[in-house]
Amino acid sequence: MTPTDDSAPRPSTAADPAHVAALLAAALRTPHPTGEHHALQAFRAARATPEADRALPRGWDDWRRGEGAGGER
């Protein structure tokens, strides 16, 4: 582990926000999530569908313009 590696827990106190961030990341990130098969099926289906027939997801245009997601609606 290098001093610049901020992704792993490091010796510190519980009151250190950086240490809390490392603990949270370790607790909430799922190393081997299920669902990859489903995502790959979606990828194959998308490849089989002409792009013109696909609707844009909500928020996409905001992201492209760099204006963010527009907050909760």
Add this chain to the structure above:
Amino acid sequence: MGQGGEPRRAHAYDGELGAAVARAQDGDEAAFAVAYRIVQPGLLGYLRGIVGDDAEDVASDAWLEIARDLGRFRGDGAGFRGWTATIARHRALDHLRRLRVRPRPAALEPDALELPGPHSTHDQAEEALSTERALALVRALPPDQAEAVLLRVVVGLDGPAAARVLGKRPGAVRTAAHRGLRQLARRLAADAQPPEEPE
């Protein structure tokens, strides 16, 4: 330098992610799987903080959209993280709206959590957090702080990217994340205090 004067922090896998996304856009299914494996752990953690046990279903819906519109995405690995987080957030908000229309018990019942008892030691509190405990802590924060913390810490977005996902100014998101982490640190420190001996 990113927007708001904050240096852009490169994520460890952003180079690999950007290359995988580019190949996936050319139809490489294996590259799409690589992108999925890099992004999904953080995305799922973010969604858990918003919708609890329904996170996998919401993530599944998000990946349908991500796969469908991959060809329209323009950007690098860090941009892909932000783009996917934006899509996932919209799906999560849709999900929560449906739940408000059709109320049901909360996804996360505090009483069912494995909260540390009076025998907990400082080491236990400091060295490891269970997923349930981490979720309970995050969900006890004000919503703006919780989302800022999740996007910065779990998804791995930098301040400007998290701000774009939330539709807020980078400074506001940076402040919310900082306050959220400080609050969590205080709570963990308080949990780690040994119980007072009865006199």
